[in-house]
Amino acid sequence: MTHDCSFLTDLELDGAVSFGDSARDNHAGDWGTPEEEQVRPDAVVFAASTRDVSTVLAAADERRVPVTPYAAGTGLEANAMPAHSGISLDLARMDAILDVRPDDRQIDVEPGVIGSAVDAAVADHGLWFPPLPSSGDISTIGGMIANDASGMQTVKYGEVGDWVLELEAVLADGSVIEVGSKAVKTSSGYNLGDLLVGSEGTLAVVTRATLELAGRPAQIHGGRVLFETLDDATAAVFDAVRSGVDVAKIELVDTTSATMANAYSGTDLPDLPMVFLEFHADEGIEAEVDFCRTVFDAHDPQRFEVVPDDDGMADLWQARKDLAFAIRSYDPDLTALTPGDVTVPIGEYPTIVREVKDLAGEHDLLIPCFGHAGDGNLHYSVLVDESDPDEVERGKRVSGEIVQKALDLSGTSTGEHGIGTGKREYLVAEHGEATVEAMRRIKRALDPNDTLNPGKIFPETAEGARLWVDEPERNVSGDGDSTTE
Ligand SMILES: Cc1cc2nc3c(=O)[nH]c(=O)nc-3n(C[C@H](O)[C@H](O)[C@H](O)COP(=O)(O)OP(=O)(O)OC[C@H]3O[C@@H](n4cnc5c(N)ncnc54)[C@H](O)[C@@H]3O)c2cc1C
Numbered sequence: 001m002t003h004d005c006s007f008l009t010d011l012e013l014d015g016a017v018s019f020g021d022s023a024r025d026n027h028a029g030d031w032g033t034p035e036e037e038q039v040r041p042d043a044v045v046f047a048a049s050t051r052d053v054s055t056v057l058a059a060a061d062e063r064r065v066p067v068t069p070y071a072a073g074t075g076l077e078a079n080a081m082p083a084h085s086g087i088s089l090d091l092a093r094m095d096a097i098l099d100v101r102p103d104d105r106q107i108d109v110e111p112g113v114i115g116s117a118v119d120a121a122v123a124d125h126g127l128w129f130p131p132l133p134s135s136g137d138i139s140t141i142g143g144m145i146a147n148d149a150s151g152m153q154t155v156k157y158g159e160v161g162d163w164v165l166e167l168e169a170v171l172a173d174g175s176v177i178e179v180g181s182k183a184v185k186t187s188s189g190y191n192l193g194d195l196l197v198g199s200e201g202t203l204a205v206v207t208r209a210t211l212e213l214a215g216r217p218a219q220i221h222g223g224r225v226l227f228e229t230l231d232d233a234t235a236a237v238f239d240a241v242r243s244g245v246d247v248a249k250i251e252l253v254d255t256t257s258a259t260m261a262n263a264y265s266g267t268d269l270p271d272l273p274m275v276f277l278e279f280h281a282d283e284g285i286e287a288e289v290d291f292c293r294t295v296f297d298a299h300d301p302q303r304f305e306v307v308p309d310d311d312g313m314a315d316l317w318q319a320r321k322d323l324a325f326a327i328r329s330y331d332p333d334l335t336a337l338t339p340g341d342v343t344v345p346i347g348e349y350p351t352i353v354r355e356v357k358d359l360a361g362e363h364d365l366l367i368p369c370f371g372h373a374g375d376g377n378l379h380y381s382v383l384v385d386e387s388d389p390d391e392v393e394r395g396k397r398v399s400g401e402i403v404q405k406a407l408d409l410s411g412t413s414t415g416e417h418g419i420g421t422g423k424r425e426y427l428v429a430e431h432g433e434a435t436v437e438a439m440r441r442i443k444r445a446l447d448p449n450d451t452l453n454p455g456k457i458f459p460e461t462a463e464g465a466r467l468w469v470d471e472p473e474r475n476v477s478g479d480g481d482s483t484t485e
Pocket of ligand 1: 030031068069070071072073074075076079080091111133134135138139140141142143144145146147148149150151152200201202204205206207324325416417453
């Protein structure tokens with residue numbers, strides 16, 4: 001399916017348009033899109049301003065050409081893959097820091113700003129942006145808002161969406177709206193800001209964001225705790241959260257993940273399940289570390305090491321951050337199915353981890369487990385040998401069973417990666433048909449022509465169905481391959 005996008009060359013844009021092969025190839029999928037599922041857009045627009053976004057959307061919507069926002073492409077659920085081709089709207093060039101207001105603890109940014117650039121911009125004021133995901137130095141603020149990303153520090157500081165105050169966004173018909181407020185609280189009208197957060201570019205394109213900032217903690221301590229068994233480790237995490245230990249990071253790394261991290265990062269993590277910790281405080285941090293130690297002592301830790309915030313701890317966190325890469329490159333004969341992201345109430349965390357490990361054993365599959373344990377968020381990758389159809393089939397079945405178990409435990413199919421294409425089949429099981437129908441009505445109200453990122457979130461799109469647009473009526477033509485860039 002291709003769409004005639006030649007109208008783009010007639011638009012007056014601050015940015016650029018490309019019909020070239022390399023730009024289209026580079027926007028055919030994201031980090032989580034398997035090669036065989038990638039779809040090349042017909043054109044890529046490199047937007048440089050809100051005006052560009054508005055102009056392109058208005059023109060595309062009128063012609064029923066799909067537009068899929070694209071930022072850094074680090075999404076893990078094919079969120080930015082242009083499922084129905086059309087235009088890939090690249091926002092990476094809109095990367096200006098517009099204003100820093102240290103007294104208000106606020107920053108205004110364009111959507112293409114890389115997360116860690118926010119921290120860099122405000123560091124001199126003693127401020128930072130705490131909810132950054134592990135991919136904070138390779139992904140954008142716009143992508144984080146669209147996926148409601150979160151990270152290792154979410155256990156203390158919340159998700160990206162919790163730090164969004166005001167957004168400027170462009171609707172499918174090109175109209176520009178402002179939602180939220182620069183005041184830290186408002187009860188004025190519908191909370192459209194919260195609606196756009198996590199909407200994966202299906203409702204509007206974010207073109208400016210006002211983010212709240214926090215003061216940097218005066219004291220930071222890191223630590224690592226080794227356990228004899230995985231059950232001890234997960235029970236200790238649950239106990240720490242239940243007991244109210246004020247921890248800023250509490251991350252699980254199982255033995256399989258530790259082995260993979262060592263192979264990739266050159267670390268020498270022991271052959272045991274472990275929990276990485278970080279504490280933040282302005283004073284009295286030792287008391288919090290001692291409290292955590294006391295709680296963990298009930299779970300038979302092999303070693304509780306406190307590491308001051310030095311290079312040693314940085315190496316540990318780097319190994320943890322690199323796990324996604326480590327798992328991918330561990331064995332060239334094994335392919336990771338969609339990275340798992342289920343999240344359960346913290347009391348069910350030990351159960352979900354045990355269930356995953358039992359399924360791995362039962363089906364003879366390698367499934368490393370790690371992640372933001374304090375949020376009840378479990379990352380796992382089901383690794384399969386693609387040359388063995390039976391193993392691939394088993395892997396897919398097990399992936400589905402894990403999500404179903406998380407839902408049975410009152411959890412969610414995705415804590416932070418979004419639905420994209422990978423989790424569409426669980427939407428109704430998680431929310432119920434009436435709720436999903438309410439989501440469809442919202443989508444229809446804001447994007448009546450299903451222009452924005454079609455083919456995502458809703459279960460029927462898995463079969464290639466459009467939500468309500470009759471595909472043949474779209475503006476369809478042959479392939480184009482020139483460039484105006
Ligand atoms: C190694 C690695 C580690 C990761 N760790 C984490 C983690 O700890 N926590 C976590 O939450 N995620 C993590 N991710 C996933 C990913 O980085 C996040 O989802 C991130 O927010 C995506 O941002 P992006 O800029 O790459 O957006 P993209 O992948 O380009 O796009 C993501 C979605 O946002 C939409 N979009 C992009 N920009 C806009 C905009 N301006 N307006 C509207 N919609 C827009 C796209 O259409 C798409 O649906 C990780 C990924 C990798 C590769």
